[in-house]
Structures are given as structure tokens and as C-alpha cells.
Amino acid sequence: MLARNCALLFVLATVAAEQAPGIKGPLLQQALELSGCDQQMRQTFAIVYALIDQPLAAREREIGYSDSDLQQIRSLLKSTLNADALYVKWKGALEMRIDDRSLTGVVRWYGLPLGRRIVALEGRAGTSVGIAEAQNYAATLRKSPPTRQRLQLARQYEEVTNFTDLTQWFSAGMLRSLAKGLAAAASSKFPSAYFDSLANKAEADGGVAVREGSTATVLHIYRSLTDEEFKQYITFLASPEGKRFTADGTSAFKEIMDGALEQLGRKIGRI
Secondary structure (H helix, E strand, O other), X not given: OHHHHHHHHHXXXXXXXXXXXXOHHHHHHHHHHHHOHHXXXXXXXXXXXXXXXXXXXXXXXXXXXXXXXXXXXXXXXHHHOOHHHHHHHHHHHHHHHOOHHHHHHHHHHHOOHHHHHHHHHHHHHOOHHHHHHHHHHHHHHHHOOOOHHHHHHXXXXXXXXXXXXXXXXXXXXXXXXXXXXXXXXXXXXOOHHHHHHHHHHHHHHHHHXXXXXXXXXXXXXXXXXXXXXXXXXXXXXXXXHHXXXXXXXXXXXXXXXXXXXXXXXXXXXXX
């Protein structure tokens, strides 16, 4: 069945390439570079590695694995969650989903002065300096809350981009995918119930906290924009081109990551 699906995808990809030879690839790359997604997604895949490594390391300490077991786990992590390889897969999955019209709209918008400013703001947010600033900004918000209008804009942004849902996937969803792979392998050293319990705890603890944290993050990233500039950005994100780019990129990310994490769980379960 898997071979048949792969063959079908190959045929569909070949047909699409013949219909629009040499167009989507360069256009997609231009859209990713102008929007900052190229760099941001590479960073995101690296972050996932660290987020998965933490609970695995905790479980290793509880069980007391042999040096040989630990070496195998580290090797599996590096090979299965290799950021560069995952990025290539994500880009390919996105290319299968997105259309030229959406990509053209993305290129056009992020080529504007405001678009370039926003890319710079989003890029800075992912640096060590930006992360430190975000932590300090949470305290600033408690002392000086945002205006009602600004808070509404931040929540509109979250709604349009499904920002909160993606944040929740990082706290619980990825653990579920890892647990699914472990369950399939029927692992005794790494029982799936352990990671399911971590996901349950993250969901129980994270409901309100995740929403509040997401809003604070959005307020911090775009704090230097005027309300009007923020509205313009949200308007673009809510446009057919903006929505398609965001939705396709997110669905491609989850597809690639859920598959990789389930695969990782299966491999670790065989140790």
C-alpha cells in the first residue's frame, strides 16, 4: 500500500512538473526566503530535536540504560530528527500543496517595505537575544497591559494563523506521535504510556497558560508595529494567498513531524 501511494505521488508530481515546468520550485524558494520561512523553519526543526531530547533523557535516567543503549538513542535522534533533512521533506510537502497564485501573492507582499520589516522582527524573535527579550517582556506586560485594541489585534493574529493550536502541538502533540511509535513497537524500556502521560499533563497544565503565553509572544514580536501596520499584516494573513501559505506550511510541518516522531518511537522501541 505504501509503495502504491508513493508511486501515485510520484506520478502526480511528474504531471504537475510537466504542466508548469521550472515555475513552482524557484517561486517557492523566493517566497520562503522573502517571508523568512526558510530560516525560521530550519530553526524550528532544530528546536523540535531539543524538545524531544529532554523527556527521552529523563526517561533514560530513570531506567539506567547501558552506555550502548544511550549511544543508540542519541544516534537515532540525530538521524531521524536531522533538521536539514526534515526541512527538505517539509519543503517538498509544501510544494505539493501550494499553488503559484498563493506564492506570487506571498512574494509580492513580503517584498513591500512593511513586509521586510515584519520578517526582520520575526527573525529576531527566534534569536537568543529575542528569546531573552520575550521573557523580560512578560514582566513588562504585567506592569503595563496592552490596550484593548492591541489585545484584539493579537488575538485576531492568533486566530488567522492558528498560532495557539500550533503551540499546543509543541507541548503535547509531538509527544503523542512519539508515543504512537513506541506503542507500535510494544517497547518495555520506553512504554508509550509514559509519553502519553506527559502529553496529558501538558494539556492539563497548558490550556490557559498556552493561550496566555501565545498572546504574550505575539504582542512581543510585533510590539514595534503601529496598530495600523499590524492590521495590514493581519489583513494579508487573512487573504486567500496568506491563509493558503500559512495553512499549507503548517499542515506540511505536522505531517512531516508526526511521521518522523512516530518513526523515532518505533526505532527506539526496538532497542
